[in-house]
Amino acid sequence: MPRFAANLSMLYPELDFLDRFEAAARDGFQGVEFLFPYACEAQELAARLKANGLQQVLFNAPPGNWEGGERGTACLPGRDAEFREGLARALSYAQALACPRVHVMAGLVPAGTTREALRPTYVANLRWAAGEAAKQGVDVLIEPINTRDIPGFFLNRQDQAHDLVAEIGAGNVKVQMDLYHCQVVEGDVAMKIRQYLPTGRVGHFQIAGVPERHEPDVGEMNYPYLFDVIDQVAAECGWSGWVGCEYRPRLGAQPGSTSKGLGWFAPYRD
Numbered sequence: 001m002p003r004f005a006a007n008l009s010m011l012y013p014e015l016d017f018l019d020r021f022e023a024a025a026r027d028g029f030q031g032v033e034f035l036f037p038y039a040c041e042a043q044e045l046a047a048r049l050k051a052n053g054l055q056q057v058l059f060n061a062p063p064g065n066w067e068g069g070e071r072g073t074a075c076l077p078g079r080d081a082e083f084r085e086g087l088a089r090a091l092s093y094a095q096a097l098a099c100p101r102v103h104v105m106a107g108l109v110p111a112g113t114t115r116e117a118l119r120p121t122y123v124a125n126l127r128w129a130a131g132e133a134a135k136q137g138v139d140v141l142i143e144p145i146n147t148r149d150i151p152g153f154f155l156n157r158q159d160q161a162h163d164l165v166a167e168i169g170a171g172n173v174k175v176q177m178d179l180y181h182c183q184v185v186e187g188d189v190a191m192k193i194r195q196y197l198p199t200g201r202v203g204h205f206q207i208a209g210v211p212e213r214h215e216p217d218v219g220e221m222n223y224p225y226l227f228d229v230i231d232q233v234a235a236e237c238g239w240s241g242w243v244g245c246e247y248r249p250r251l252g253a254q255p256g257s258t259s260k261g262l263g264w265f266a267p268y269r270d
Helices: 017-026 042-051 080-097 115-134 158-168 179-185 189-199 223-237 262-268
Strands: 003-007 031-033 055-060 101-103 139-142 173-178 202-207 242-245
Touching (some): 042 055, 055 080, 080 115, 158 189, 189 223
Parallel strands (some): 031 055, 101 139, 173 202
């Protein structure tokens, strides 16, 4: 059975961020993920994890100027020093939180530039990041993101991501396979799970309903079937990762909105 992690950047929006750890544990989650931890002290986050018996399974490295619209710096020439400083900060948090995975956002393709022109910078930055992360046993994840949610994002398709992982050639660089993004861009999700999970290059899954990015029992995808596919393939290849619940509760920030929408989670709880 897949292990599910609550994404605390999206779930429990009615609560202050630090109060979301307790809410997730109360609802039966054993792991959590979030976008960025840097507004909080690492020690405070570690205390919340310990107090609620939770495992930190993933977070993102600094993305550049998020408020200004940036979505990562890994592919951007001339930003190498900033990228390295950001990764060092992320690895410091990963150590404090005992987190084995850090997602490195690729970034947006600047106007007048092609993806192929940016590829050498991206590959070089990820090779360097892999070496640094390997020193403390951390995987570096890259994620294809759909062009509707983030227009212009460098990485959009599963085949692009897996080709890059193969080119980088580091065992701790893996793909964050978000099934929501995959369905929006490509479809044929079950076959892509069967194709890519046995390669050893998938480090993490994420889920959300399509198209509105609500609970996974809302929309066009048959998630119970996909969870069975993950179980079957994982048993065959020995994969033992997590599935991050990165969706927006359909009830918004109403009190209890996340908990009320967890009917889909009942068969998998505990």
